[in-house]
Amino acid sequence: MCKLAVFASGNGSNFQSIIDAIEGGQLQATCEVLICDQPSAKVLERAEKANIPAFVFKIKDFENKSAFERAILEKLRDYDVHFIALAGYMRLIGPTLLEAYEHKIVNIHPSLLPAFPGLDAIGQAFRAGVKVTGVTIHYVDSGMDTGPIIAQQAVEISDDETEESLRKKIHTVEHVLYPQTLAHVFEKNKQEASNK
Ligand code: GRF
Secondary structure, rough: OEEEEEOOOOOHHHHHHHHHHHHOOOOOOOEEEEOOOOOHHHHHHHHHHHOOEEOOOOOOHHHHHHHHHHHHHHHHHHHOEEEEEOOOOOOOOOHHHHHOOOOOOEEOOOOOOOOOOOOHHHHHHHHHHHOEEEEOOOOOOOOOOOEEEEEEEEEOOOOOOHHHHHHHHHHHHHHHHHHHHHHHHHHHHHHHHHOO
């Protein structure tokens, strides 16, 4: 069984969809731990409710990013974590974690990458006036929303769309696509490990 850590900074609706999929048996994994960088994030309440250990690491408590990530890494090792899912984690992953979890970190981004990387991708797409945007799940590398793409789903922007209604549509897609894609990734990893 894949031991997962979720990293999040905010609301955590994607964290919720992952733990719900585990609970419902659609995702064969365990969520061992939540890593958060914001002490007031709502995702922490969700973890508490679900009885998932959660740890807050504030970057300003550390000398530099490498020390920050080394502390996180230690926690991940305590929980024997195999895989990391970023779910609204508002920080770039640095070399310390990338090297320790090579090809084992995935992210969800609310646009059809490579279009609209970075902050507020939904607002960016809305303001650009595109007729189609969507959701991307990708492996994480050192860039901002640049790693190899695993899955994408398009979302149409209708003529009477508001930014708020688009946001809702995107989140609805995310909450299905992320657990589904993680299930495929974990299955593929399992097969590759058993072929070795
Ligand atoms: C999602 O739109 C995700 O694609 C992006 O950040 C948002 C997090 O939302 N990376 P939530 O905190 O999971 O509700």
